[in-house]
Amino acid sequence: MTSVQVDKDSDGKGAAAAAPEEGYQRGLGNRQIQMIAIGGAIGTGLFLGAGKAISKAGPSLILAYAIAGIVIFFIMRALGELLMYRPVSGSFSEYAREFLGPFFGFVTGWTYWLFWVVTGITEVTAAATYVQYWADVPQWISALVFTVVLFCINLISVKLFGELEFWFSMIKVTAIIGMILIGLGVITLGFSDAGDTASFTLLWSDGGFFPKGIGGTLMTLQIVMFAFLAVELVGVTAGEAADPKKTLPKAINTVPWRIAVFYLGALIIILSVVSWTVFEPGVSPFVAAFQKIGLPAGAGIVNFVVLTAALSSCNSGMYSTGRMLRDLALNGQGPKFFTKLTKNGLPLVGTSASAALMMVGVWINYEWPSEAFNYVVSFATISGMWAWIMILCSQLRYRAKADRGELPQSEFKAPGAPYTSWFALLFIGMVIVLMGIDKDARVSLYAAPIWAAILGVSYLVLKARRPEVFLPKEYRLEDEAETPGKKL
Template sequence: MTSLQVDEHAGTAGGAPQEGYERGLGSRQVQMIAIGGAIGVGLFMGAGANIEKAGPSIILMYALAGGIIFFIMRALGELLLYRPVSGSFAEYAREFLGPFFGYVTGWTYWLMWVVTGMAELTAAAIYVHYWFPSIPQWVSALAFLVVLFGVNLISVKIFGEVEFWFSMVKVTAIIGMIVIGLGVLTLGFSDAGDTAAVSNLWSHDGIFPNGIGSSLMTLQGVMFAYLAVELVGVTAGESENPEKTLPKAINTLPWRIIVFYVGALLVILSVVKWTEFHAGESPFVHAFDKIGIPLAAGIVNFVVLTAALSSCNSGMYSTGRMLRGLASNGEAPQSFGKLNSRKTPAVGITISVALMGLGVVLNYLVPEKAFGYVVSVATAAGIWTWLMILISHIRYRRAVKQGRLPASSFPAPGGSVGSWIALLFLLGVTVMIALDKDGLISLIVGAVWGVGLAVGWAVLRSRNPQLGERGRPASADAVHEPVDAAK
């Protein structure tokens, strides 16, 4: 019996409601969703603040974080081919760590995307300001929220198609930016003139102009740039052929990181010296404005707007699926699990979009601080999700080694070694967040969120002592060493 057959036999194993979903995401769409997940506002918008803090060394930070992300994704890939389910992170945490951790992971991943959606709406509104400075940020944010909400309610096929073209725009544009930047450096055609040179990477106070410590402190923002690469795991329950499409999507991650992050930043930091980039503006828009190609900056602004809308679109998709998984386990109201006639979790999406609307409020109250606030909270929630993936993978590998579970058809290279390395790295980033005064908001929100989840779990368990056990795979009983957080 293959790993995919095990999952289909389980049906709602782990509470993932496979029944009812339409396997409407083809290979072409899953590939582009995976690629699009690696290109978002964290690169297009957040890189400005990171460059200002770290200088050219930011390239090394993105490369370092990218390597860690590859370990995380290979760990996730091994789990996905062992048991491909929608809402995978929560289901693996539930199976290998216990019901409480599945509950916390599901709700925290949901929070991450709600907050990320706020960040994307904020960034999109800032990009609209480039063309229409008289339009208030909150108006643009609200308009985009309503349009994307409609897209997600129609069907998963429409979502996949919209995301495919969003990602196509981003990929084409970044490759075009790199080619134009290389042309400027080699042929010298631009208003940047003699100031465009590879020597910009080290000639302005060195590669680490503000010190190594300052560069390391940017890892919080750098990790935010990689949020959403794990989205391919959420598509598992709606992919036409997960055993073929998921490994292919994950194995393309290294070249995506090299081209889209390292390559793009190498080019723009060579074309324009790092001291000219600042927080609150897209370094890509600024670089092409500096080059002086007619309409180029406007085109780049359109591309980064597309990136923001793409990520927000993905957020609406994933939050609806995560809420449905929680509802199937009795960890959220049952109404959150209902599908509409088009087989989309309409109630869950609607609840999530309503809360994303708080981003519109933030844009009204504190437009200059909205992006920084939500990035900090989203990063902390994302780190929790990645930690659960890594710990689940380590325990899965232990179970396979002991012969208690079948081996996956897509094993992570080096076994669990990469997961241990990534685990320690993420704990280090968490410490850096704690030391950064700008990250304080995420710690406060995280503490409040944790207390709220613990109270909610205690209430739910008092009403249903068997909470979380329904539908768990038979294999889970052999693997699970109880970690009962309710005691």
């Protein structure tokens, strides 16, 4: 089992020893880490979900994204502080286990694993529907092909995963920047079909900046937070980053400008080209903007971009699930066979099990009505936010211990903490309350207690059978059969 030993120096203060080699290959370079961080913040939540949010809040959605973006930055800086203290793969459950206790590590690891399995199911199914824009291919065939291809890519090498994610992210970034530049040209130069009406005054001329009131803006916050899910993925890459002490802080510090450009910038331009009253749920605002401008190829371009966004998310899910299962197994909170790695340092068993479950999801989506499938999908939001809550709570506990001299100070302190961390926790709590008010989002809160009960029972059974797993790490006996890095 992995463990972090704490040595006492001459002053009696604890100094965390370097984390043991986990058997992974540090094959993700700075260029790939940066793009994984960017790609994590840009997904179908922006390309498709923004249409529903705009129809609910109008131009004030820009403010909702700005406020939520500040909270996301607080979360990422809290994560960064923990990563510089101890950069490990499976970081969320590791930190929850160390600072909040074995139960929270257990729940966090399995919940984040489920989050990515569910997300992978929805994204690969969405990708299959996008293919039908060009060809009348049965949806299950496209879903099967995408799942198998991404699974194989994740079993070749972590470098190939990073390279594929780099280009997926590059496509998304290029599309958004292109949209912004074209929109600026329409607004300032007046060309295209939208040139006569395009203006920044559209942000407040059709019913004002808050056409649905403050309440309408607040009710979009859960849609906005869903769009930001996966931005924390950069933390999972810590165990395979070539130079985590350098690349991870740089990636985290880019969060503000990424949100400013790709979310706020894109929405300001789109809502200045097309009145917010035009947008409808289920219709991409990017498609609507291109159609208004009069670019016939626009819909096809956006469809391709959304396809890559879905595949990017599924690719990230394949990557994350295997690492989370292995982290749980290394700590005795999952089957031992998940600890094994290939010769290339890849968690074959965990990734294969997760991919198989994603295959079941494709079948369920084919057989069951879409309403039932949507109930499963809605759980992704609450399970993803659980990871954010655990990051913030772990950082608060770590900072308290570091300030008392019990642990070394991080090289990358979160600015304004602990106040910023408490603010982020309160904000997430408010979003959860709003989800309970919204009848469309309320179903995710029904699913959460069921999952919590399953985990609670599993925890009690495991604790009864293997109580040594839940002892403090310094009292555990090392098990050579679970040595990190054991190859298949």
